[in-house]
Amino acid sequence: MSSDWPLWEVFVRSKGGLSHRHVGSVHAPDAQLALRHARDTYTRRMEGVSLWVVPSKEIIASVPDEAGPMFEPAADKIYRHPTFYDIPDEVKHI
Amino acid sequence: MPSLPPIRPEDEAVAQRARLTGVFDAPAEQADSARFDYLLRLGDDALILGQRLxxxxxxxxxxxxxxxxANLALDLIGQATHLLNEAGECEGEGRDGDALAFHRDVLDFRNCLLVEQPNGDFARTIARHLLYSTWQHMLLERLTGSTDRFLxxxxxxxxxxxxxxxxxxxxWSVRLGDGTEESARRMADGLDWCWRFIPELFEVDESLEALIGRGSAPDPRQFEEAYRSSIATVLGEAKLQAPADQRPILGGRRGHHSEHLGHLLAAMQFLPRTYPQARW
Structure with missing residues (x-):
């Protein structure tokens, strides 16, 4: 049966203030049951305070074959990394 | 036809000493036995439905x-643990929740007949769960105001x-009822199977009456109408007809069970009875 059901991507907010993070996917016949299935599959051990489900077919993904032009140009631009500053010891949370 | 052998006096003596509980329609004598009974009823409902799921x-x-x-089942098994442990405390004979769950026989179980019904197909399981959890939820809403602190x-x-x-x-009821022709038929069959067990949920006997009088337990008759209309709303949305009222089947609360419960207990109790020392 589940192979007939559309796939949904599941995002969990683990606690207030944090972003939703992708945790996996579920099959479900519709959005409401997708939320139920996401709850029962991914938040059984108190992993979350909020859930999003998104139809997997609505995700626009980059093409793996184009990974070269997409990502490699960033590889040799080390000046984009903020690693050239000395951070004083007193500064926390960086 | 051969005649039965005469009853030996020593067997007769054993029969005389047999405890009254576990016998059909054993009277609930004292106030605390009513509380014990109530804890068993709620605890056994949760245990048996949990095992079924x-x-x-x-x-x-x-x-x-x-x-x-499985999540629903685990919720119910957790509830059964609390209720049966408290029942053991209330009884005061040293039995805990495990002893009550695994070392009682069919006649000593006090669950309603609805929860012991076989799963059937998915639709029947959903029909059973709709009918039971709606009742259980309405009961719990009122039980939060109980004078009994534990309850x-x-x-x-x-x-x-x-x-x-x-x-x-x-x-799920709405999706199955308002789904395909097959899912609607299965859902209707499931409801039809379970429908005759509804009246038992609203039965009030002497034992329950005692607790209602003390404010420990809600009177289920007070929410029967609300229950019926809540179920009707779901069935309406599911485009299903409520089955015609059938001859009610009662007796689970007094230990009169369908043959299905014995099979369930055999599977559930086999291990702790065969290997009493078994540990995780």
Missing amino acids: GEWCGHAPALEVDLSL AEFAAKAIKEIAYHRELAAE
Whole structure:
């Protein structure tokens, strides 16, 4: 049966203030049951305070074959990394 | 036809000493025995329904549904643990929840007949869960105001779990009823199977009357109408007809069970009875 059901991507907010993070996917016949299935599959051990489900077919993904032009140009631009500053010891949370 | 052998005096003596509980229609004598009885009724409902739902593990129509049903089962087993442990305390004979769950026989179980009904197909399981969890939720809503501290606290905790059960069962009922021709037929069959066990949920006997009088337990008759209309709303949304009222079947609360319960207990109790020293 589940192979007939559309796939949904599941995002969990683990606690207030944090972003939703992708945790996996579920099959479900519709959005409401997708939320139920996401709850029962991914938040059984108190992993979350909020859930999003998104139809997997609505995700626009980059093409793996184009990974070269997409990502490699960033590889040799080390000046984009903020690693050239000395951070004083007193500064926390960086 | 051969005649039966005469009854030996020593057997007669054993029969004389047999305890009264476990016998059909054993009277509930004292006030505390009514409380013990009530804890058993609620605890056995949760235990037996939990065990039934657990039977789906590995067999559900989809992996997600498998997890979903197992979650419901675990909620109920957790509730059963609390209730049966308290029942053991109340009884005061040294039995804990495990002893009550695994070392009682069919006649000593006090669950309603609805929860022991076989799973059937997924639709019947959903029909059973809709009918039971709607009742359980309405009961717990009122039980939170119980004068019995344990019951009030238990209800406050369990009601969140059961609110979810009720919603989930209603949602699946609507999807099956208002789904394909086959799913609608199966859902209607499931309701038809379970419908005759509804009146038992609203039965009030002497034992329950005693607790209602003390404010420990809600009177289920007070929410029967609300229950019927809540179920009717779900069925309306599901485009299903409520089955015609059938001859009610009662007796689970007094230990008169269908043959299905014995099979369930055999599977559930086999291990702790065969290997009493077994540990995780």
